[in-house]
Amino acid sequence: MGISVQDVSKQFGSFQALDQVSLDIKSGSLVALLGPSGSGKSTLLRLIAGLEMPDSGKIWLTGEDATHRGVQERNIGFVFQHYALFKHLSVRKNIAFGLEIRKASARHVKTRVDELLELVQLTGLGDRYPSQLSGGQRQRVALARALAVEPQVLLLDEPFGALDAKVRKDLRAWLRQLHDEVHVTTVFVTHDQEEAMEVSDELVVMNKGKVEQIGTPANIYDHPATAFVMSFIGPVNVLPSSSNIFQNNGFDSAHPEMFLRPQDVVIDTSPNGNTVEARVSRLIHLGWEVQAELSLDDGQVVTAHLTRDRFDELRLVPEQRVYIKPKDAKSFPLYYSI
Amino acid sequence: MKRGWAKCLDIEQPLILGEQTEMSTIAPSPRLVKRADAKRKSWVPTLLIGITIVYLGLVLYIPAANVFYQAFKNGIGPFIENLTQPNFIQAVRLTVMLAAIAVPLNTIFGLCTAWALARRQFRGRSFMLSLIDLPFAISPVVAGLMLVLLYGRQGWFGDVLQSNNIRIIFAFPGMVLATMFVSMPFVAREVIPVLEEAGADQEEAAQTLGANGWQTFWRVTLPSIRWGLLYGLILTNARAMGEFGAVSVVSGNLSGKTQSLPLYVEEAYKQYETEAAYSAAVLLALLAVVTLVLKEIMERKTRIKEVE
CATH class of the missing domain: 2.40.50.140 (Nucleic acid-binding proteins)
Structure with missing residues (x-):
């Protein structure tokens, strides 16, 4: 099992962000957390990452209890909605960041960064700074940076949310293709049902801090379990x-x-x-x-x-x-x- | 349900947009209208600029220029002579030492405070935010008096300090405390908005890549706030070196002993050593000029960063 979430709850002040959520994600799969804003999908992703700690419940990563592990020790890759690239570092340095923290040799860093630049189709742009890139390019750098440390799981928080429609469509297809090459367990958050259905193997539909339904896109579309799922996935x-x-x-x-x-x-x-x-x-x-x-x-x-x-x-x-x-x-x- | 329909309707939008752009090319340009307006009222800006120049001249430029004029009135010889007097040299040394202690301490404190206030939500956060500004709001003389009332002979800690033979008031430690008090808010004040604007995203990204707190600070946080921090440092230093009121209350103003540069200027002037006073004032004014130039450079760098 790639990721396992057991009875996890999380409260922010009086707001119940997650209410007894359980979820299993097969290793190597690409899963979308889909729901309206405030449904708890981003909170769940941040809990898996270790950027937030659950009030109760457990989180398992690749068969090990990671509930009390810090974000640094979880070996995850995280891609933020607004890229969160290090503005003062070049593209190369951004991608190399995780490797340099792990004290990888300069030679290893160089070959790995070259590899990743090629993977995200940014060869030749390594010496640019984030401010000199387009939105789509920045998001690909963010992906390369997250993949550099060979994470066990890749987590993406609304990865295409800040991009315009055309670029978003291209990147979706590209992410799907990338996942088929790299095979890392991937979870991404989106509020766009079309995006979720196009990219993922499996959908987790969330509403008001609870999981409404889990299944393949076709299964959820044809057999919605609740009124919410039926009306959220497609017009009705x-x-x-x-x-x-x-x-x-x-x-x-x-x-x-x-x-x-x-x-x-x-x-x-x-x-x-x-x-x-x-x-x-x-x-x-x-x-x-x-x-x-x-x-x-x-x-x-x-x-x-x-x-x-x-x-x-x-x-x-x-x-x-x-x-x-x-x-x-x-x-x-x-x-x-x- | 609405989602689905809304998406369908979106497709109609390009048509509407097309119409709007056509309209705007036909309408008269608003900029042209404005320019005609400005011509008619052109005496207003002239008047305002005139008032500003006269005002700044009287209040700022003429007094500042006069300092330089008075100091060099009798040529460079007397000026240099004034700057080599032992009491003057001691005042400069003291001022540099005050800044050398107050600036680093306030920088560390300012960074910690800024980080806590920008990154953490806790009870009393907004109260603490306004509390930082206290040294701005309190008259420096009062600030000095507060220290005397605490550490002076009759103060709260007076007995304890005296029995242990520690002198704070009328001595160097008191001057350090006063300097630290008045120059405290600058770093925090400059860094908080920069931290808030940068957001926690980059720091979180560093953590997901395996960086611990220390590494995150040095590799990500510090580089992203460096201009704000440097600006805060410059302002802190200027205040630390230039402070008169608070330091004068706690120092006792013993010439050659507890006299910083601003105190020296005042004393020299009172003793009718006008030239010595002006010479020292030139040095302080030069500090201000250097500060302003550095600040201008900083701001320009920050602006370039923002445009990027």
């Missing part, structure tokens, strides 16, 4: 269970609300079995998809996503009458709002 319609759209189609539930994904709304131009009638109130073109806002006769508004092909086939226009039914819908015992 929340409608009363009593609505005709569910009643006519056998989606009955003891719970007052049903969750319906926009792509699970089936649209037709003529009545078909158990469909209910709706009016197209708005159409939004998203390129590869069309988003249709549909008003039901009982006043509910349903948002549907349909592919461009299907849209062209139906030739939808605003104010048109259509007939819809749900392909799939879910309900949960408790509904959390976000």
Whole structure:
């Protein structure tokens, strides 16, 4: 086991940041801690790193109890959201920092730094200072610096949060690729579900200091365990269970609300079995998809996503009458709002 | 639920932005309007600059220039003669010693305080923050008096000190204490904002890379606060060497014994040795000039760092 967290709690003043959290992370895997701000994901990462100490519970790293070990002795690599590069040191010196602390020989330091510069595709920029690099380059230096000491686990706190959209996308793919080369157990924190699903082997969805669900991206998307997970991972319609759209189609539930994904709304131009009638109130073109806002006769508004092909086939226009039914819908015992 | 929709809607934004940029090119440039305004009211800045120059001239420049004029009125010979008097040399030695003790001690204290206040949250933090400024707020004479009331013959520790034959007031140790008191806040005051701005990120990064507290301080914290610290040092030194009030209360002003440079200036002037007074004053003024030049260099370096 790479990392094991057992019943860990952490409080800041009166704020319960983490509440009895347990978690196992396989060695060599790439795991995303996903949740809204205040969900405790960053706190959990800092506890694993040893930058914070838990109020109760235990943290195991590679089979050893590390709860009371200082951050220096945990042999972790940590990448901060705002890079935290040493501003007064060159890129080379930044990357070499951990090795020099460990009193590595000058020759070893040089070869290792060269290796890492190549790995993060910054060969030739070793003599620059952090202020002379772009955001994406800085984050890659931060990664190289963390990897230099060959850590047992690599921890990344919102690593792409401060970058613009295009660079973020590139770096995500690059991080995934890097992990496939280096194979170090990696945990990264993000609030972006798309990012989490794209990069990680496994997702840990957190909310209000607790773990809501752990699983592969596909598993969590298809089988959300709670209302929170369902509404946090991807867009969703929340409608009363009593609505005709569910009643006519056998989606009955003891719970007052049903969750319906926009792509699970089936649209037709003529009545078909158990469909209910709706009016197209708005159409939004998203390129590869069309988003249709549909008003039901009982006043509910349903948002549907349909592919461009299907849209062209139906030739939808605003104010048109259509007939819809749900392909799939879910309900949960408790509904959390976000 | 809102997240998902918001993301979809984002895609529309470029269109709106495009419209805005077009609009702004059509609208008249606000800068042009302002320049026309400035022409109409151009006598205001002139008047303000004039007032400032007259004011600074009367209060600052003319008195300062006069010091140099008076010192060199009879040529360089008398000036040098004044600077070689034994009492003067002793005053310079004392002043240098005061600074040599007060500056390092206040630097260490200032660094510790700055770190504690910038990096730790604890009860009474803001109270301590304002307490550091106490030496700024208290009149130096009062500061000196406080020391006399504590360590003087009639003071709280008076009996203990006397029975152990230790002299603090009217002696060098008292002068050191007074100097330390008045020059205490500068380092902490200069370093706290720099530490706060740098954040704890770099220090935490050093720790994750295996650096212990000492290594983190020398390799990461100190380099990132070096300009603020140096600036604080310069100001501390200037205050330590220039202090009159507090030191004068506790020193007893014994010429050739407990007389620092500012005290020497005052005494010489009172004894109608105007030239000696002005010669010593020139030395103190030169210290101020050097301080200001160094401060300017520091600030320029810091500014360059910030631009980077």
